[in-house]
Amino acid sequence: MTTAQTPELDVQPTPLALLLLGREADPKSERGVECPGDLPSPSDPDLVERARAAKEKLGDKVFVLGHHYQRDEVIQFADVTGDSFKLARDAAARPEAEYIVFCGVHFMAESADILTSDDQKVVLPDLAAGCSMADMATAEQVAECWDVLTEAGVAEQVVPVSYMNSSADIKAFTGKHGGTICTSSNAKRALDWAFEQGEPSTTKVLFLPDQHLGRNTAVRDMGMSLDDCVVYNPHKPNGGLTAEQLRAAKMILWRGHCSVHGRFSLDSVNDVRARIPGVNVLVHPECKHEVVAAADYVGSTEYIIKALEAAPTGSKWAIGTELNLVRRLANRFAPEGKEIVFLDKTVCFCSTMNRIDLPHLVWALESLAEGNLVNRIEVDKETEAFAKLALERMLALP
Ligand code: 13P
Ligand code: SF4
Numbered sequence: 001m002t003t004a005q006t007p008e009l010d011v012q013p014t015p016l017a018l019l020l021l022g023r024e025a026d027p028k029s030e031r032g033v034e035c036p037g038d039l040p041s042p043s044d045p046d047l048v049e050r051a052r053a054a055k056e057k058l059g060d061k062v063f064v065l066g067h068h069y070q071r072d073e074v075i076q077f078a079d080v081t082g083d084s085f086k087l088a089r090d091a092a093a094r095p096e097a098e099y100i101v102f103c104g105v106h107f108m109a110e111s112a113d114i115l116t117s118d119d120q121k122v123v124l125p126d127l128a129a130g131c132s133m134a135d136m137a138t139a140e141q142v143a144e145c146w147d148v149l150t151e152a153g154v155a156e157q158v159v160p161v162s163y164m165n166s167s168a169d170i171k172a173f174t175g176k177h178g179g180t181i182c183t184s185s186n187a188k189r190a191l192d193w194a195f196e197q198g199e200p201s202t203t204k205v206l207f208l209p210d211q212h213l214g215r216n217t218a219v220r221d222m223g224m225s226l227d228d229c230v231v232y233n234p235h236k237p238n239g240g241l242t243a244e245q246l247r248a249a250k251m252i253l254w255r256g257h258c259s260v261h262g263r264f265s266l267d268s269v270n271d272v273r274a275r276i277p278g279v280n281v282l283v284h285p286e287c288k289h290e291v292v293a294a295a296d297y298v299g300s301t302e303y304i305i306k307a308l309e310a311a312p313t314g315s316k317w318a319i320g321t322e323l324n325l326v327r328r329l330a331n332r333f334a335p336e337g338k339e340i341v342f343l344d345k346t347v348c349f350c351s352t353m354n355r356i357d358l359p360h361l362v363w364a365l366e367s368l369a370e371g372n373l374v375n376r377i378e379v380d381k382e383t384e385a386f387a388k389l390a391l392e393r394m395l396a397l398p
Contacts, residue, residue, distance in 0.1 A: 039359045047358045051077055054365035062368060063097035065090060065112070067104035068301040069322040069353040074103050074361055083302035084108060084164045085183040089395065091115055091122075099123055099368050102377070103356045106130045109377040110168045114388050122377045123368065125360035129352050131165055133286075136256035137209035139169035141234040145206070146177070148232075149252075152243035154204060158252070159194040162208040163187075165258075168379045168387045170208055175389035179206075182394060184285050184300035187217040189397045204249060206232075209256030216285045216292045218251045226289075231255050260350045261286035264320045268344045269294040272318040276341065282307055283320030283343065291320060301325060313337040322350045 040047060055062060055077060065087050066078025075081060080090045091100055091112035100122045102109040106129060113122040149155040160179030162170050171181055178197065182190030194205050207214030211231055218224040228250040232239035235255075246252065264287050272279055282297040282304055292298050297307055304321060308329055311317065313336055319326045320343035330340040342348070367374040379387065 039363050042357065042359050044359075047362055048073075048076075050362045051358065051365055054362065054369045057369040058099065058365065060096060061098045062101060062365070063091075063094045063099070064101045065103060065108075067108060067353065068305070068325045069350050070103045070356060071324055071354060071358075072328060073358045074356055075328075077361060077365075078103060083183065083185055083300045084111075085185045085300070085394075086302055088112070088115060088164070088183075088391065092395075095120070099373075101125065101361075101364055101368075103361065104129070105134075105352055106377065107134045107165055107167060110379050110387075111164065111171070111391060113377050113379050114168065114171070114384050114391055121373055123364055123373070123375050124356075124377050125364040125375060126355040126357075127375050129355040131352055133163075133210055133256050133258045134165050134167055134170075137166060137170050137234070137254055139167070139173065142170055142173050142208065145232055145234065145239060145254075146173075148238050148241075149206070149246065151238075152246040154243075154246050157198060157202050158204045158206050159197045160206045160208065161187075161190050161194050161214075162390065163210045163213055166209055168383050171387035171390050172383045173386075174208070175386035175391075175393075179390060180393035180397070181390045184213060185302060186394065186397055187213055187285065188221040190394060191217055191222060193393075193397055204252060206252045206254070208254040210258065210286060211253040211255055212257055212261070212288055212292075213285050214251055214253045215289050216287075216298070219289065220292060220298065224250055229253055258286040260322055260348055261320065262288065263346075263348050264288070264291045264343050266290045266294055268320070269318075271345070272341065272343060276316050276318065276339075279316040279318050279341075280311075281318050281320070281343065287320050295320065305329065308333055308338065308340065311338055315339075317341070318343045320344075322353065323348050324350075324353070 064077055064079045066075045066081045068081060088111050092115040095117055100112050100120060102112055102122055102124050109122050109124040149158055160174045160177050162174040162181050164181055164183045180190050195203050215229050218229060219226060230241055230245050230249040231253050233255040261284055269281055269291060281295040283291055283295040285298050316339045318341050323342060326342045333340055364374060
């Protein structure tokens with residue numbers, strides 16, 4: 001028997017794991033800090049009643065937003081639920097609410113803070129609810145990328161389009177450089193807009209930070225070829241690209257991805273088709289290109305829900321997105337005779353979305369009801385001004 005050598009890994013130590021455990025503060029990123037209060041015990045049988053009572057005490061002063069990936073125990077207290085786009089719009093539409101409690105992840109709460117008035121306070125019940133994809137593009141890396149594009153002589157032709165799943169700093173960079181934010185429900189409209197900003201034959205898009213959403217939208221929805229896309233790797237000199245490659249590309253995709261949607265593979269699609277004859281495969285556009293290309297339908301979380309609402313009785317569906325949502329939809333539509341299964345064989349929750357649980361929600365609501373503002377998410381004014389520009393361009397897309 002031979003002993004395997006430990007391979008030399010090209011990996012830098014990162015404080016991320018500790019931060020995800022809530023031990024340190026890094027307010028400039030999607031990573032969190034320790035919860036400052038005394039959380040109720042998860043086994044407290046009165047949690048539901050406590051959340052209800054605190055919310056009732058706060059009345060119209062509080063507005064609770066819930067992303068579709070939230071747990072059932074949390075989503076039951078949401079005044080509105082939605083995908084990233086709908087929640088951004090809904091947050092802005094409640095100027096009378098003093099507190100916006102965001103049951104979602106950090107970048108969503110930042111966007112809500114940017115889009116609401118200065119006297120409204122946005123609260124994230126657990127500050128460690130970040131997003132690993134958003135962490136894949138830092139402000140320093142993106143500034144360096146812009147220098148690379150400038151050196152290659154292409155920056156003037158580039159319009160940045162940043163996915164909502166990015167920090168406020170990246171949104172501000174996007175606003176400053178004439179770009180827009182997009183979500184999975186309007187990515188095609190955002191790209192159409194971006195290519196209209198300059199001479200169509202020479203304009204390029206720098207798409208941040210989800211390479212899959214960028215590639216899927218460009219190739220599947222806009223008819224570009226895979227060769228029109230290059231991937232900029234922030235961990236390589238010059239992004240791992242030559243000036244020639246940058247000049248030839250139409251889409252410069254940042255090398256970021258969602259670890260939850262990245263688990264679905266072509267095998268997952270082939271397996272489910274073999275197991276369930278006649279199944280419809282419906283996936284989120286954060287999935288890899290080969291998964292999206294093999295699927296029957298592709299869309300945001302809101303699109304997925306609407307497609308299942310409209311599906312005929314007796315139809316069968318395999319869904320490629322986060323498990324809290326798929327499980328809730330399977331339970332909701334089973335009485336209507338719609339069979340809904342998770343696309344992968346193994347479970348796949350978004351661990352950071354899952355950090356918002358009932359104890360954190362109860363703690364946040366009770367603190368607010370007692371007059372203690374906790375876990376406020378507040379974007380600094382300069383960042384906010386440019387990030388707002390980019391978010392408002394998205395909200396104004398046709
Ligand atoms: P949507 O809700 O916009 O589809 O996005 C999914 C997601 O990954 C949010 O983090
Ligand atoms: Fe981020 Fe993926 Fe979780 Fe969405 S599902 S919050 S993109 S890690």
